[in-house]
Each structure stands twice: as C-alpha cells, then as structure tokens.
Amino acid sequence: MTDHLLEVRNLSVRFHTAAGIVDAVRNVSWHLDRGETLAILGESGSGKSVSASAIMNLIDIPPGEITSGEILFDGNDLLQQTAEERRQVNGKRIAMIFQDPLSHLNPVYPVGWQIAETMRVHGKDPAEANARALDLVRRVGLPNPQQALEKYPHQFSGGQRQRIMIAMALALKPDILIADEPTTALDVTVQAEVLALLEELQAETGMGLLLITHDLGVVAETADRVVVMNRGEIVETGPASEVYHNPRDPYTRRLIAAAPGKGEMRDGNSQGKPLLEMKGVEKAFGSFQALKGVDLTVFPGETVAIVGESGSGKSTLVKTLVRLIEPTAGQATWNGRDLFAMSLKEMRPVRRDIQMVFQDPTQSLNPRMTIFEVISEAWRIHKDVVPRAQWRTRVAELLTQVGLLPDHARRYPHQFSGGQRQRIAIARALALEPKLIVCDEAVSALDVSIQAQVIALLDRLRRDLGIAFIFIAHDLPVVRDFADHVLVMQSGAVVEKGTTREIFENPKSLYTKTLLASGLDPDPEVQAKRRAERKELVDA
Known part of the structure; x- marks a missing residue:
C-alpha cells in the first residue's frame, strides 16, 4: 500500500523506431498527494508527457514499451490491471486535459x-x-x-x-486531473483565467493536479512542488520556490537563465525616414468592425511589438499590410507608395521586401519539399534575387546564418524539432533579403531555451542586416526583451502605444495594466505579488 494518492516508481518507457531504440523515460519516480499541485517541468523530449501518457494507458504498444516500474493509485498498480479495470479508472477517477483542445474535440x-x-x-x-x-x-x-x-x-x-x-x-469528479500544457499559446489574460479556474476547482473538490509544462511562469503561478526532467530522467525535485531560488542541477539553472523578461528594456530606435506608415486602417467583416482606425509606424532596424488578446485585431492588421485580406479604409505607405492602392501585380515585387514568419512552422512548411526546395522556392518566383547556379551555396549560407547545418538542406521538415523548423521558416523569410519581417506569434509554442535562441537570432539579424520587425505576441516577457516600441490593441483599436520602457514601467490604460498583471513571472514570490495586483485590478 502507499500513503500517496498517486505514486510512480522506477518507471521506464522506450520506443522502437526505424533509427533504433529511444529510451524516453528512465527510472522515473515521483508522487502526488490529494489537494496538491505537482508540476513536471521540462522541454520537448524530456519525457514529461510520456510519463503522463503511461498513467492514462495512452502509450501505443508497439512501438512503445513500458520496460519497468509501477504506477500506484489507491495502492493498486495500474500497469497490472486489465483493460476493463483501466476503463473504470480513466475518465472517472483520473482525467486528463490536453494542449490542443481542437484536436481532441x-x-x-x-x-x-x-x-x-x-x-x-x-x-x-x-x-x-x-x-x-x-x-x-x-x-x-x-x-x-x-x-x-x-x-x-x-x-x-x-x-x-x-x-x-x-x-x-x-x-x-475525478481524484486526479492531469493537465498537459493546458495554457500553451493562450493569451495572457485567458491563461490566467484558465489557471485560476483549475485552482478554484481543485480547492472545491480536493483533487490532485498534475501539471505538465515547459513554462516556468505556470510553475510559479500554480505549483506546490516541481519535478524537473531532462532527457527522460529526473534531474531535480522540490518545492517550487526552492527549486527556482536554489537550483542544484546545471540543466535547471540553464532553464531559469533562459526565462525571458529579465533583460534591459529599450527606449526606442526610431531613426531616419519611416519604413512603413499605416494610417487610419479599418476592416469590417459585414457589421463587425475588426479594425478601427489603426495607426502604425515602423522605422528601419526597429522592432515594433503588437500585443493584445485574441480578437483584438493584431493578425488582421498585418494581414491587411501584406494584402492577404483587403482593408475597408486607410493607407499603408511603403517607399512613398500606398500599398492598399496597388494592384496585385504591383504588389508582387513589394512582397519580397515584406516577409512573414508564422506561429506554427509545421503547417507553414510544405511536408513534401526538402529544406532546399522550401528555401529556394521564392527564387523561382523572384528570378532576379539569386542566380540558379548559386542556389545551393546561398541555401547553405542561410542555414548557417540561422544556426543549422548546410547538410540539413537534404532533409524534410518532419525530421526537425519545432525550434529547428522555426529557424528554417526564418531562413526562408531571409531568402529574399527583406527589409521587414512580420512575426505572427513566431515563438509562442517553443520551449524556453529554444525561444531564447530564436529571439537572440532575430535580434542579431536586426543588428547585422538592419531588418525591421513587426512582432505579434501574447508573451509579454519576450516583448519586453525584444521590442523597441509596443502597440496595445483591444477590440480592433490601439488603446496605448509607446516605447517598451514606457509601456512596461508606466502603463496608462486599465487594459494594459491588466495585461501586464496577467503575465506570469518565473519567480514564485514575484508571481504571488502579481497575482494580488491582478485581483485588485479585477475587483476595481
């Protein structure tokens, strides 16, 4: 028998793949008590989700194989139960919510x-x-x-x-709820609401909450204890505050150091003539006004961040810029010409100067094309950029520029991690030597260390090549570290704009203050103060 609500003992899981055996989880042990929130923290490939899948009997066998261990629930080993016995537990006694609800509904x-x-x-x-x-x-x-x-x-x-x-x-009314990345890619206010809801429901029912996450802020907001995993093994465990302030393992220290929001803020970088000026931009979908007289100015080599919740108009604004949708009113001046007044034929040469990097590289990269074909495809359309004889050399240069190897050009998108695929998407955007890159939630779903690497890459490109960025994000700590200016949007309108320092240190509107208070800090003590501040704003 066990005194804990759930106890995992010496669990090992391996997968048989074409490339050989992958030991996804190795001798993992941890426990969860009633009314407790335990966070399993780690990056992609650390084994945290595989551990949760073993509890719910969701590992495909084959190719998966549980080679050792026990999963004790109410003193019974779930791994020794029949399929019928597991069905009486799953959903009823132990329930799970997943990262992407649309894929599971x-x-x-x-x-x-x-x-x-x-x-x-x-x-x-x-x-x-x-x-x-x-x-x-x-x-x-x-x-x-x-x-x-x-x-x-x-x-x-x-x-x-x-x-x-x-x-x-x-x-x-389960005894245990497993939440696998429940707030990834959600707006900061929605994320705060979902986490508050889980905490409230847990207080009512006394259930144990097992939280699978790569977000240190989520750990600081919700966790009593944290288990840190790396490459299938537990490297550190303890109370959330102790692990953050006194990390013992080098991997934990690297994770904490990579957390955004601690760098020096910028005071703006507006020099020379504006690269882009958007004035009075409006967009209506029938009777719904998606954009309401939005103004946006971007200077060469500058990063302008656009923040706001889903439905605020951020993505609609940049889609009008590149003419993926047509505006209802307004102007967008580029090199003295109004983009909105151009025909699609006239827009074609302009598109090489304005490139986009999307949130999900898995969907934006053609799975049937090699990386060489993905990057060089733009040169088939804009034939004057790179002579065909130099394509392979230039692809190799671009891959090296974004931190990948020239040999990667022969591979396909599915052979790379999420962070690597996003680097490929950036290389593709750089292929046409643009003056402006629009990043639409380009780092929101990446692990914290990969996110830090991609942001550092974008910042280096800004400095070395003078590229300007429009950076759409809901992750405010990343915005704080990367942007020169910030536009805050709500319900299709700009409610506040200024330098990054002005917005973060002296916000004027209640909506901006609420957004900032809803952001998660990796330090549990700072997060506790922020949670109290958020409550005061809501009560007000």
Missing part, C-alpha cells in the same frame, strides 16, 4: 453531447448527464450556457475550448 458533435458522453459511458442516466453538462458549462464560465451546449468546437475561441475540455475532465 469531435468536430461533428455539439460540445454538450460530448461532455455528456463522458458520463453516459460510465453509466450515468442520459437526462442526468445532460443536466450535469449544463451545470459544468456554467461552472467553467462559458457565456450563454444553454446555447453553448448546442454549438460545435469550431464556434469557440481557444480559451473557451480549453474550458470545455476542463468541463469534460471534471464531469465525474
């Missing part, structure tokens, strides 16, 4: 049906299950609960879909 069924299904599968009466689904939707804070039950997943925002996943997980 069925697109052809209303969300109310899906929430109730969890209960019907475990023997609840349909009428009782439907009533409980309505109560859960109301409890997790979705607007118009009765109507929400009849909607489909695509009709909700990312934060709302995560709330639906939480409702499904809590339907049967």
